[in-house]
Amino acid sequence: MNNLQNLLPLKFYEALERANINSTRQMVTLSIYDLKKSTNLCNEDILFIKKIVSDNCCPKSVTCDLLQADLRVTTGCDALDNILNGGYRRGTITEIYGESGCGKTQLAMQSALNNWQNGSVYICTEDLFPVKRFEQLKKGLLGYKVGIDCGKNIFVEHITEALDLLSCIRVRLPKLLVQHKPALVIIDSVAAPFRSETTNYIQRAEELREMAVTLIKIAQEYNFAVLCINQVSASFDENVELLPSLGLAWSNMISTRIWIKKTKASVDVKSFTWINEVTSKNEVYIREIHIMFSPDVIKCMIKFVITEIGMVAI
Incomplete structure (x- = not known):
């Protein structure tokens, strides 16, 4: 009743109080006829009260033109940003999967680096964070200058157990988010802590769901994107080469799935005249990035080295 008292003019509040109507829910759900019978108010007054209560209770409406602003986090690759309509979507989970050595971690580090000004969180669950490769990638940043500390806003954590990962996401990550506002949280990889020798798949599914729900909740609250690297499993379907790990329990929680595929084709890097910094071998293998599903992106593919x-897209 206190809420109605704060919302309504005194005479309307007193009429509702005499009729024992003491919640906004009653005001929204009761019909005009029932309210008129209980309060002896006219139709115009009842419609006026309903409008005040409804405007106060309903969520704020956001039009599509307003949603365009600041909804994406750059991937660090212009070609990939273009097909993803700007990058990883904030408030959702994007998964990248592929076989070992296809470039998943490369893309994850490049994404973290290109968001270093806003901040990134990088959770390693398999190997130590590749600092040497990180220093190499810094040189490819737009406007990079020697002496700029691009790693000062990239927070790295090493975790190997599933329970520790859940604890990190539930406790330590929210504490960090109170002090810092990162644009991207990366887990590399999400599969490693859950692919142990345990056979309790029901418990694993529950832990995966709890982790995903918590990630989505805090991602929407603090307005950042979540990028999860996943491993692959063999497929018994002749038409499917590889399947992402963790099954449907995990697949149903992600919004966008990206597959990085190795190919046997190669290309001479020196043929790209804009890549002047490369000093290693000329021939490199071509990889493919496939958008497997996304709520607002069509299935498509780009090639890169x-x-x-x-x-670098080609």
């Missing part, structure tokens, strides 16, 4: 300065 990995160089000393990072991922």
Whole structure:
């Protein structure tokens, strides 16, 4: 009733109080006829009260033109940003999967580096954070200058156990988000802590769901994107080469799935005249990035190579 008292003029509040109507829910759900019978108010007054209460209770409406602003986080690759309509979507989970050595970690580090000004969180669950490769990739940043500390806003954590990962996401990550506002949180990889020798798949599914729900909740609250690297499993379907790990329990929680595929084709990096910093071998293998599903992106593919300065589309 206190809420109604703060919302309504005194005479309307007193009429509702006499009729024992003491919540905004009653005001919204009761019909005009029922309210008129209980309060002896006229139709115009009841419609006026309903409008005040409804405007106060309903969520704020946001039009599509307003949603365009600041909804994406750059991937660090212009070609990938273009097909993703600007990059990884904030408030959702994007998954990148592929076989070992296809370039998943390369893309994850490049994404973290290109968001260093806003900040990134990088959670390693398999190997130590590749500092040497990180220093190489810094040279490919637009406007890079020697002496600029591009790693000062990139927070790295090493975790190997599933329970520790859940604890980090539930406790330590929210504490960090109170003091810093990163644009991107990366888990590399999400599969490693959950692919142990345990056979309790029901418990694993529950832990995966809890982790995903918590990530989505805090991502929407603090307005950042979540990028999860996933491993692959063999497929028994002749038409499917590889499947992402963790099954449907995980697949149902992600919004966008990206597959990085190796190919046997190669290309001479020196043929790209804009890549002047590359000093290593000329021939590199071509990789493919496939958008498997996304709520607002069609299925498509781009080709790229990995160089000393990072991922370069061809």
